[in-house]
Amino acid sequence: MRTFRLRQCSRVALVVAVGAVALAGCSGAGPAPGSTTSAATGTGDFAEWRLVDPAKVTPDTTTLQLEVSRAGCADGVTGQVLAPQVTVQARRIIIQVDVAPLPGGAYSCQSNDWVPLTVELSEPVGDRELFDALCLDSVRLTHSYCVDGGVRWRP
Numbered sequence: 001m002r003t004f005r006l007r008q009c010s011r012v013a014l015v016v017a018v019g020a021v022a023l024a025g026c027s028g029a030g031p032a033p034g035s036t037t038s039a040a041t042g043t044g045d046f047a048e049w050r051l052v053d054p055a056k057v058t059p060d061t062t063t064l065q066l067e068v069s070r071a072g073c074a075d076g077v078t079g080q081v082l083a084p085q086v087t088v089q090a091r092r093i094i095i096q097v098d099v100a101p102l103p104g105g106a107y108s109c110q111s112n113d114w115v116p117l118t119v120e121l122s123e124p125v126g127d128r129e130l131f132d133a134l135c136l137d138s139v140r141l142t143h144s145y146c147v148d149g150g151v152r153w154r155p
Contacts, residue, residue, distance in 0.1 A: 044082050044098040046071040048134050048145040049117070050152060057153050061125045067114035070099045071134060071145065073107040078115045085133070088122060092151075095119060096133030127155045 051057060052065040070078040080100035087094040097117065134140055135150025 043085075043096075044100050045102065046134055046140075047078065047081070047097050047099045049095060049097045049132055050114075051130070052116070054153050057125060057130070059124060059126050059155060062121045062123070064095075064119040064121065064130070066095075066097070066117045066119055068097050068099065068117050069114050070112045071140075071143075073109040074102055074112050075107045076110045076112055078112045081115050081117050084117065084119050086119065086121060087133075089128070092129045092131045093121065093125065094131045094133050094136070095152075125153075125155070129154045 047068050047070050049066045049068045052067055057064070068078060068081045078099055079102065082098045082100060085096040087096075129151050130153040132146070132150045132152055135146035140146055
């Protein structure tokens with residue numbers, strides 16, 4: 001009986017320790033100094049975005065018209081687009097757009113549809129580039145949707 005209690009206590013201690021480490025990992029430094037980030041409503045599966053009409057973006061632009069497409073295999077369907085996360089920095093504006101996760105299963109890898117999305121910026125674009133956060137991951141940087149290096153617009 002004591003052995004069971006010791007093992008049970010050890011498991012509880014392990015769970016508490018793992019939880020503490022996980023929470024400590026969540027308290028990272030955050031955005032770079034001088035940047036602001038919009039409130040996140042949650043993250044999902046990776047998606048790429050593109051500007052509907054890049055020629056309409058000016059330094060005074062505060063509203064962006066995007067199209068979003070799921071980055072993974074999904075039988076051609078992007079699905080529900082989640083609220084974007086926008087990080088404003090001195091030289092660029094990073095936009096991360098995720099889509100709702102798919103249920104488990106196998107999906108074909110045809111091109112997914114493009115879903116419209118309007119993004120309201122907290123300040124004008126100015127002389128900053130617009131950057132797709134999907135391409136922050138060096139592994140994804142080599143994929144076709146990051147062929148532009150993740151920069152979707154330059155002033």
